[in-house]
Amino acid sequence: xxxxxxxxxxxxxxxxxxxxxxxxxxxxxxxxxxxxxxxxxxxxxxxxxxxxxxxxxxxxxxxxxxxxxxxxxxxxxxxxxxxxxxxxxxxxxxxxxxxxxxxxxxxxxxxxxxxxxxxxxxxxxxxxxxxxxxxxxxxxxxxxxxxxxxxxxxxxxxxxxxxxxxxxxxxxxxxxxxxxxxxxxxxxxxxxxxxxxxxxxxxxxxxxxxxxxxxxxxxxxxxxxxxxxxxxxxxxxxxxxxxxxxxxxxxxxxxxxxxxxxxxxxxxxxxxxxxxxxxxxxxxxxxxxxxxxxxxxxxxxxxxxxxxxxxxxxxxxxxxxxxxxxxxxxxxxxx
Numbered sequence: 001x002x003x004x005x006x007x008x009x010x011x012x013x014x015x016x017x018x019x020x021x022x023x024x025x026x027x028x029x030x031x032x033x034x035x036x037x038x039x040x041x042x043x044x045x046x047x048x049x050x051x052x053x054x055x056x057x058x059x060x061x062x063x064x065x066x067x068x069x070x071x072x073x074x075x076x077x078x079x080x081x082x083x084x085x086x087x088x089x090x091x092x093x094x095x096x097x098x099x100x101x102x103x104x105x106x107x108x109x110x111x112x113x114x115x116x117x118x119x120x121x122x123x124x125x126x127x128x129x130x131x132x133x134x135x136x137x138x139x140x141x142x143x144x145x146x147x148x149x150x151x152x153x154x155x156x157x158x159x160x161x162x163x164x165x166x167x168x169x170x171x172x173x174x175x176x177x178x179x180x181x182x183x184x185x186x187x188x189x190x191x192x193x194x195x196x197x198x199x200x201x202x203x204x205x206x207x208x209x210x211x212x213x214x215x216x217x218x219x220x221x222x223x224x225x226x227x228x229x230x231x232x233x234x235x236x237x238x239x240x241x242x243x244x245x246x247x248x249x250x251x252x253x254x255x256x257x258x259x260x261x262x263x264x265x266x267x268x269x270x271x272x273x274x275x276x277x278x279x280x281x282x283x284x285x286x287x288x289x290x291x292x293x294x295x296x297x298x299x300x301x302x303x304x305x306x307x308x309x310x311x312x313x314x315x316x317x318x319x320x321x322x323x324x325x326x327x328x329x330x331x332x333x334x335x
Contacts, residue, residue, distance in 0.1 A: 006323050010334045029061045032249070033138060034089035037075035040068050043213065043275045047144055047268045051089075054264025060256045064089065069169060079244075083138040091144075093241045094131075102321035103134055107240035108174040110313055111306035114234055116277050119147035123240075139197040141247040143265040146272040149230035149280055150211035150237035151297075155200050158226035158295035159207050162308045168206040171196055173237060176313035179210055180305070183312035197223055209237055212283040219292035228295045229287070230280040232301040238272055243268065256318070 006298055033221070034045060034052065038044050045068050052064035064268065073090075079097035081087040095108035106112065114120045122128060123145035150173065152159035159165060166185030172178040178188045189205055193214040199205040200223040208220070213228055232235070243265070284294060297305075318324040 002312075007307050029063045030253070031062045031090040032062065033067060033072065034243075035067045035070075035072040035078055035087055036091040037070040038068060038091075041273070043148075043279065044146075044241060046275070047146065047272050048089075049093055050144065050268040050271055051243065051261070051264045053209055054267060055257075055260045058256070058260035058263070060254075060260045062253065062257045062260065079138075079140070082244060083140050085139070085246050085248060087246070089143070089243065089245045091241060091243045094244075095241055099139070101134055102317075102324070103131060103327055105129070105176060105317055105321065106327055106331055108175050108238075109317065109331075110180045110236050110309040111302065113147060113149075113238035114302070115230075115232060116147065116149065116273060116280075118334070119149075119238055119240075120145075120273055122331065122334050123147070126217075127334060127335045130327060130330060136246070136247060139247045140244055141250060142242045143250075143261065144243035144246050144269045144272060145240075146240050146242055146269065146276065147240050148211050148213065148276050148294065149228065149231050149235040150209065150239070151215065151235065151283075152207060152209050152228040153215065153220055153224040154207045154226045154228075155224050158293065159228050160295050160297045161301040165207060169204065171199065171205055171208040171210075173210050173239070176235070176309070176317070179312040179316055180309045181209075183308050194218060196220060198222065211237070211239065212280045216283050216286050220315075221287045221292050224292060226293040226295050227283075227287045228297055229284050232277075233297050234297055234299055235280070235304060236297065236305050242288075243325050257290070 007293060019034065034048050036044055036048060048066050052066055055062050055064055073087065076096045078087060078090045078092050079100065082090050094104045098105040113122060135141060150248035157160055157164065165181055168186050169189050170181050170186040171189050172181050182188055189199065191199060193210045196205065197210045197218050197220060215227070288294060318328060323329065
């Protein structure tokens with residue numbers, strides 16, 4: 001019996017060829033790992049996504065894999081692996097690394113930033129150039145600048161000026177804020193923002209200070225009587241939370257890959273600023289709908305807080321940080 005010739009092997013080979021090329025292309029694409037502590041709904045994750053998607057669309061054989069919700073590194077333990085090249089990118093509150101680099105504590109200092117537009121000017125100033133110089137010593141660079149704002153909440157009363165916290169048990173976001181509030185006469189209860197709700201519910205806390213997004217995400221409107229939000233004019237609480245990258249890794253990319261990263265980062269930075277402003281406004285809407293009283297801080301009250309900080313937080317920073325006074329003066333010189 002004569003066997004008919006079959007073309008199946010040739011057909012299979014022909015069909016497999018494009019797949020082989022696709023797999024080869026995927027395998028050759030360089031992968032960068034980006035870590036952060038927040039959920040996929042958070043604005044900081046969306047900033048990371050804009051960069052990752054922009055690089056993917058540029059088709060430069062570079063892929064960014066995002067590890068959200070502290071799935072790769074604990075929140076406060078990302079700067080060291082980033083500086084050592086064990087991590088490629090992270091969205092990180094820079095003050096988390098203040099223990100290694102005291103200068104970074106200025107990025108969470110009460111009254112140093114007045115509003116979001118002022119924050120943007122700080123990010124493009126000699127002050128930030130100095131901080132970036134310190135980062136470069138650790139093989140770290142900034143891809144996306146970004147600040148988020150926050151406010152105060154009182155369980156029974158409004159918190160607008162320093163006199164309002166005297167005698168209150170208060171939670172503050174960061175060491176510098178604790179120092180300032182103690183100077184104003186408050187007692188400090190240190191805890192994570194995720195613990196504020198229960199602490200207020202059980203009477204442990206009378207007042208709290210945290211970010212606009214945390215006020216909403218942790219449903220603090222269910223426990224407080226008065227909310228003092230960040231406004232377009234003034235906000236006492238600002239925290240610098242950039243997207244950082246290992247400098248040597250960036251410099252090791254080819255020209256097209258670096259260009260794609262830089263272009264995507266510029267888009268992400270513009271988005272970050274716009275969304276940060278929206279989060280403040282959204283927090284006011286949510287709290288108003290919940291029936292919480294809204295109290296806005298006046299520029300005069302902001303100045304009073306800054307004077308309190310100068311006698312406490314600022315003085316402590318100058319005493320602890322190398323070149324502390326020079327760095328503080330650089331930051332305060334930005335109008």
